[in-house]
Amino acid sequence: TPHSCKTVPGPGMGDFSYVGIDAILEQMRRKAMKQGFELNIMVVGQSGLGKSTLMNTLFKSKVSRKSVQATSQEKIPKTIHIKSVSHDIEEKGVRMKLTVIDTPGFGDQINNENCWQPIMKFINAQYEQYLQEEININRKKRIPDSRVHCCIYFIPPTGHCLRPLDVEFMRRLSKVVNIVPVIAKADTLTLEERDFFKQKIREELRANGIDVYPQKEFDEDAEDRMINDKIREMIPFAVVGSDQEYQVNGRRLLGRKTKWGTIEVENIAHCEFAYLRDLLIRTHMENIKDITSSIHYEVYRVRRLNENNTAVAHANGLPQHHMTSHEM
C-alpha cells in the first residue's frame, strides 16, 4: 500500500485544542534520565603534558588513571599501554558512565615509528566488539558502548608548528575517531605566541588534509555550520588544567599559582579551558557520540562486511560481485 504524505493544519492553531504531541519531549527526557549516558574519552600525548590533570579538571573529580592506580614511582613505559578507567558520575539526576582511556608511553620512545598502531588497534577493537554484539541473534537490549567517542590530542606548547609525529598521528586517526587537538600547558605561551601557533597548526592541518572535530562535512544545516565555523576558527584550544583551588578576589577558583600571578583555569581571558569544556560536555557531547555511531562506526562496519564478503567469495570461488549486492 502506497504511503501519502499530507500536511494537515496542525493542532494548537485557531480553535483546535491541545493534543499533547509535544509531551513526547518530556517522555524522552524521562527515558534518558532513567537510562543514563555513556561517554568514552581517550587522551593521547607525551608524558608530562598534563593529560590526567586536564581530565580531572574537566570532570571536577579524580577520574584519571593516575588517581586510580598507585603511581608512587611513575616510570615511563617502554611501549604504549592503553589503560581504561570507568567512573559513574551524577549531576542533577543525570547519571553518566565516564570512561577515560589513557595512553601512557605514546611519543615517549626514541623511535616512535608506528606508535599510532596500538591506539588504532584499540579503537577498532571497540568497534569490533560493538559489531559483534549487534549481529548476535540474541542481543542485549542496550548494547554496551565502549567505542571511543572522542580523542583529545595534546600538542606540546613549542610555539612553532606541529611535529611530524603529531601530523602522522592525527592524519591517521582522524579517519576513525573524532580528534580534538589541544595545546597543552598553554600557560607558557603569551597571547600573541598562542595565536601565531594556532594559526600555524590550522594551516598545517589543512595542508595535510586532516579533519578534526567538528568536521565540516558533517555539519547538518546552516545553523550548525555557523556554530561550528566559529569553533573551527578557534581550535586548537589552548588549555591549562588544575585541580587546586585558590582564593582570587574573594572567590575560590581553580587555578595554577605562580610567583607572577595565578592562572585562572576557567577564565577565558587566561586560557581556553572553558571553551573546551563547553564543547565536549555542555553543547556537543551528543553530537560527538552521534558522529561516532552513525559515521565512524558505520565506516568500520562497511569495511568489515566487505572484507568478509571478499574472503568468503574467494573461498567459494565466486566472483566478488555476487556477494555484494545492489546495496553498494
Added chain:
Amino acid sequence: MAATEIARQAGEGARAVPLAGHVGFDSMPDQLVNKSVNHGFCFNILCVGETGLGKSTLMDTLFNTKFEGEPTQHNQPGVQLKSNTYELQESNVRLKLTVVNTVGFGDQINKEDSYKSIVEFIDTQFEAYLQEELKIKRTLHSYHDTRIHACLYFIAPTGHSLKSLDLVTMKKLDSKVNIIPIIAKSDAISKSELTKFKIKITSELVSNGVQIYQFPTDDETVAEINSTMNGHLPFAVVGSTEEVKIGNKMVKARQYPWGTVQVENENHCDFVKLREMLIRVNMEDLREQTHTRHYELYRRCKLEEMGFKDTDPDCKPFSLQETYEAKRNEFMGDLQKKEEEMRQMFVQRVKEKEAELKEAEKELHEKFDRLKKLHQDEKKKLEDKKKSLDDELNGFKQKKTAAELLQSQAQQAGGSTTLKRDKERKNKPWLCTE
C-alpha cells in the same frame, strides 16, 4: 556553583566518584531532546476493527484534525490495510504520523483468514527494517520507521463479551504489536452494563492468554497514573469531530434528543484517558517496546529460521550478514534457474510442437501430391481412353465414308463385286445379303 552530588553505587567496572563542582553534563537530556526535535518524530498506529466502529472518527478526534480519506468500500474480497501518513506539528515538535486502517475486517462470511493480512502487514514493516539494518551501507538514522507502535483494537459495543474473531485476532497479534483494546461507540452502552462488559472482556483476555500492552510502572514519575489507567482498560471511547455548545464553550460532542455525550468529559467516556495514555504519557514507551521487544523477537525468529546460531564459531563474525546475503542470492539464483528452466522447457515445447506441425504439414502435402498424381493419372487414363475411342470413332467414320463411297460407286457401275467382296470380307457374314 552547584552543590556536590553524591554518586550512586557503581555498576560493573566503574567506581562512583563525587563531583567537586558543576561540570555541565546535566545538559545531556536537553542535547538529546534537541537532536530529536531537529530530526522529527515518527509514530505509527494500526486501527483494527469491524466496519462502522468509528475508527476514522476516533483518529480525527484524537489528533484534532480531519484526516483525508475516501469513504471505504465494503465489497473487497479480503481484509485490506490502507495506510496514510500525515505531518503534524505542535509547538516545535514535528510528528510524522501514520494511520493504518483495516478495511473490510469482519465483512467476510468466512473470517478464518481475517487476521492473516494484518499479521503480514506488521511483519512486512519489521522485515523492511531488518533489511535496512542488515545492509552493508545503511542509513538507519534517516530511515522512515514504518513499524507499528500501537494497535488500537476496536471492540463492538455489544455489552456481552468478546467475539471469537476478536479473541483469535488479538491472540495472533499480541506477540507482534502493542495492543490497546478499546470499546468503540461506547455511548451505546449504559454505565452499569459498561462495568460488567469491561470485567467480562478483561477476564476473557486473561483466560485466553492474550497479552495486551501494559502502561509501564517502573518509572516513579508516571508509575501511579499508569497503574491506575491499567485498571481502566479497555477504554470505552466515543469519537466526534462535531462541536456542540455546552454552557458558553464549544465542545466535541454527539448530540442526541435525550442529551449530549461530551467526548472530553471523563464522566461520559474514557476518551481523555486514551489520549493521555497513548499520546501524552507513553508514546515514547510504545515506540521503545516495539523496537526492543516486538522487533527483536521478529528478528530473532527470522534469523533462527534461516539457520543462524550465535554459538557457531566459524560463522562469526559475519555469517549473519553475509550468509543472509548469500541465502538471498542463492534464493535469487534458484529463482533465476527455475525461470531459466521454465523458459527452456517452454522453448523445447514450442520446438516440439513446431516439429509436429511441420510433420503434419509435410504429410498433408504428400497426401495432396499423391492425390494430385492419382487424379492426373486418372485423367490421363481417361484421356487416353477417350483418345482411343475417338480414334476408333474416326476410324469407323472413315471406313463408313469409304464404304458409302464404294457403295455409291458400285451402284453407279452396276455393282462391283470387288466392293461387295471387300464388303463381305469386311462385313460380318450376316450383313452380306447377296
